[in-house]
Amino acid sequence: MERGELNDLLAFATVARERSFTRAAAILGMSPSAVSHAMRGLEERLGVRLLARTTRSVAPTEAGERLLQSLGPALLDIEHGLEALSEWRDNPSGSVRITTFAYAARMVLLPKLPGFLLAHPDIRVEVNIADGLTDIVSAGFDAGIRLGDAVAKDMVAVRLGPDLRTVVVGTPEYFERCPPPVTPYDLERHACIGYRLTTSGGLLPWEFEKSGKEIKIYTTGPLVANDSDLPAAAIRAGVGLGYIMEHDVAGEIASGALVQVLADWCPTFAGFHLFHPSRRQSPPALRALIAALKSP
Known part of the structure; x- marks a missing residue:
């Protein structure tokens, strides 16, 4: 050569x-x-x-x-x-390339990554945001962060948080105009705020499960966006129903500002996991990042 x-x-x-x-x-x-x-x-x-x-x-x-x-x-x-x-060396060094989706980046990386970088000045982290699933090996990523159910079986998966839940909510004012849905099929008669996936361009289906029966509903309504802030604002303004992470609206549900419906159709699912290829020993920079993300 x-x-x-x-x-x-x-x-x-x-x-x-x-x-x-x-x-x-x-x-x-x-x-x-x-x-x-x-x-x-x-x-x-x-x-x-x-x-x-x-x-x-x-x-x-x-x-x-x-x-x-x-x-x-x-x-x-x-x-x-x-x-x-x-x-x-006294401190780990190197680069770490991660792929994840926007909500995971906000919930997992945003609270801890800045402090990690300050504590490890010799480590460089590159984050790629994409809705679609990525083959991290062929794409050259060191790791990915996804929901547990989306992690391939041949990957080493590290849990980064508790199970999660998606809920359907609307304002009391909205339900004064429209009777609450009793089953997911009733959503066809409601104004639903939709989210369009940025990678594939498809609409995110609203997924439900009860007594072993799984249902996907593709809703319609006055607003579709590929950004989470606009739908959340529309939901809180009473424009329509939203399909949103429970963590983001738990306080408003507790205060009565938002009303949850179809609760018995919304089970929990595996939360965020960092995953990487199965290797005998991960790079020190990646091990340091995993330790930081797992810390309370």
Whole structure:
């Protein structure tokens, strides 16, 4: 292998994973032009086009995808091997790439990540927010944070909190206009505030369960948004019913500002879990982050 070729392969893997010279350059600590130059040199040496470039995007070719699949595990092992050296340092160091969804980031990472970074100045954390499920191995992530039921069986899962529950609520004023639903099917006659998934673009179904019977309802109503703040404001204003995490409205239910309905149709489900590939030993930076997120 020629001198510098390992660095070029690492740069290629980063560009292919990020689909961007600019983002890859930021991760690698290089300029975008230097990364682009390195990719052209690598392609010339190999005699194969690895990246398909347009003025707006970059993506691996079929040959590039095959190379990326071959390189991924080896580069990850090298990275983890280098990070493992931090065990001989006073403080762990290295980088951690995490994928999660917006609500988990707000509930799990927001309260603890800033303090963790202050306490571990040699650790760099990158967080990717996406509604859809991600193959963390092929996408180059060290870990993911999802609800327990969404974690693949071949992953090591670490519970980060208690079970959760989604509830249906409306204001007393709303129920003065519309009788409360008795079953989930009654929601067809109600104004329901919807959430559109940012990754897939589909509507989030309202899921219910009772006596072993599971029901998914795709509601309709005056507002659909892919942001949680707007629906919450509409629910609290009495515009319609909302399907919302119990933790976010428990105080308002207790005070009577919001009224919960269909309570016997809303069971608990597995809460947030951090998951990562099954390895004998996780990188020190990831172990330190897991410890921080598990702490009370």
